[in-house]
Amino acid sequence: MSRQNHTIVYFLAWLIIGVFFGFAALLIRGDINFAINKLDISNNATISANKNTHRGFSDAVMKAAPAVVSIQTIIWSEPDANNQNGEKFTQRFLGRNSPHRPTKQADTSSGSGVIMQNNGYILTNYHVIRQKDEVRVRLSDGRVAKAQLVGSDPDTDVAILKINLKNLPSLKIADIKKLKVGDVVLAIGDPFAIGQTVTQGIISATGRTRVSQNTYENFIQTDAAINPGNSGGALINTKGEIVGINSNIFSSSGNFQGISFAIPIDLALHVAKEIIQYGYVVRGWLGVEGQELTSQILRSVELDSMHGILITDVDQNGPGDLAGIKRGDIITKINQQKILSTNDILNMIAAGRPGDEFIIEGLRKRQSFMTKAVLGQRPVMSR
Incomplete structure (x- = not known):
C-alpha cells in the first residue's frame, strides 16, 4: 500500500513539473498573455468617457445668463379720449372726479441688454431704446432699476445705458478671431417679454453685409432662434464668452425663420468705448457717396x-469737395489700398480720425488722378 501511494505522489509531482514548464514555454512564445493591463486601460477609458459625457451647455449659460438683462421702454402719452371702454372702467372703479384718475397712459416695448462692466454700463441695440421716455432694466436676480441713456450710434445700431446698482455681474469677451463657421453658439435674451430664454444654434456665416x-x-x-425682444441680448460660445450682440432677423413674417444676425462683440465694444468717452463715435468723414462698378457702368x-x-454725389464744402473729388470720378485706391466695394471705402474712412490725411487715387474721364483729402468728423446719423 505504501508503495502504491509512493507511485501516485511520484506521478503527481512529475505532472505538476510538466505543466509548469509547459506553461512557461507558452508564455515565452507569446501564445498566452495577461490582459490585466488592458483591462485596467479599458476600465480607465470607460471611466474617462463617462466623465466626459456631454452634459449640454448649462455651465456656459450659468456663466453668462446673470449678465443678460431685460429692458422695458416706456412712452408716456395722454389718455385716449375716444377709448370709451377705458373711461367706463376708470369711472367704475375711481369715480368721475377722483384725484387718482390716470393723467397719462404708458405704451411699452421690450428688449434685452448685456452688462459689460460691473459699474453699471449696459450694451444694447439702438432700436430697442430709440423711442422712449423712460427705460427700466430688470436683472436676472429680480432687481429693477431705471436706466440713463449714455449715448447711441444709429450707424451700427448700438446704444449704451447706465444703471446705479452694485455687485453687478459681467461677461467674459471671446476672441472673435477664433470664431469659425460651424461653431456652436447660444442666444440669451427676453423674447416677447416672457422671461430670460436660451436658444442654441451654430455660426452660419460671418462678415454679412446689406442685411x-x-x-x-x-x-x-446664426440659426439660433431670435425673436422680438431678443434684440440687444448676448450671443455666447460654449465657454460662456460673449461673441456678439443679437440684433435683427431676416424674415418675411417678423418672426424667426432660421436666419438671424448679431453685431460682433469687438465692433460693439469699440463703439461702446467711444460713446462712454465722447458721448458719440468719432469717425472719419469724406463727404462722398458712391456705388460699386457694374458691367453697365463700365460700358x-x-x-x-x-x-x-x-462717385455719385459730393457734399458741398465737405472734405471730398475740398479735395477736388467730383461726381463721376472712379476711386480705385485709398492710401495705396485697392477699393473693391462700398464697404471698403466706408470702413477705411470711418477708421480714420478727423484731421487725418488720406491719399486718394482714381480715374476721371479715363485719366488717372491723385489728390489728398483731410478727413472731417462724420455727422451723427439719426433714424
Whole structure:
C-alpha cells in the first residue's frame, strides 16, 4: 500500500513539473498573455468617457445668463379720449372726479441688454431704446432699476445705458478671431417679454453685409432662434464668452425663420468705448457717396474691367469737395489700398480720425488722378 501511494505522489509531482514548464514555454512564445493591463486601460477609458459625457451647455449659460438683462421702454402719452371702454372702467372703479384718475397712459416695448462692466454700463441695440421716455432694466436676480441713456450710434445700431446698482455681474469677451463657421453658439435674451430664454444654434456665416439699415455692417449670421425682444441680448460660445450682440432677423413674417444676425462683440465694444468717452463715435468723414462698378457702368465709361467705386454725389464744402473729388470720378485706391466695394471705402474712412490725411487715387474721364483729402468728423446719423 505504501508503495502504491509512493507511485501516485511520484506521478503527481512529475505532472505538476510538466505543466509548469509547459506553461512557461507558452508564455515565452507569446501564445498566452495577461490582459490585466488592458483591462485596467479599458476600465480607465470607460471611466474617462463617462466623465466626459456631454452634459449640454448649462455651465456656459450659468456663466453668462446673470449678465443678460431685460429692458422695458416706456412712452408716456395722454389718455385716449375716444377709448370709451377705458373711461367706463376708470369711472367704475375711481369715480368721475377722483384725484387718482390716470393723467397719462404708458405704451411699452421690450428688449434685452448685456452688462459689460460691473459699474453699471449696459450694451444694447439702438432700436430697442430709440423711442422712449423712460427705460427700466430688470436683472436676472429680480432687481429693477431705471436706466440713463449714455449715448447711441444709429450707424451700427448700438446704444449704451447706465444703471446705479452694485455687485453687478459681467461677461467674459471671446476672441472673435477664433470664431469659425460651424461653431456652436447660444442666444440669451427676453423674447416677447416672457422671461430670460436660451436658444442654441451654430455660426452660419460671418462678415454679412446689406442685411439691415445700418451704415456699418459686419454681422455674424446664426440659426439660433431670435425673436422680438431678443434684440440687444448676448450671443455666447460654449465657454460662456460673449461673441456678439443679437440684433435683427431676416424674415418675411417678423418672426424667426432660421436666419438671424448679431453685431460682433469687438465692433460693439469699440463703439461702446467711444460713446462712454465722447458721448458719440468719432469717425472719419469724406463727404462722398458712391456705388460699386457694374458691367453697365463700365460700358458707359468705355472700360472693360476695373475695381473701384463710382462717385455719385459730393457734399458741398465737405472734405471730398475740398479735395477736388467730383461726381463721376472712379476711386480705385485709398492710401495705396485697392477699393473693391462700398464697404471698403466706408470702413477705411470711418477708421480714420478727423484731421487725418488720406491719399486718394482714381480715374476721371479715363485719366488717372491723385489728390489728398483731410478727413472731417462724420455727422451723427439719426433714424
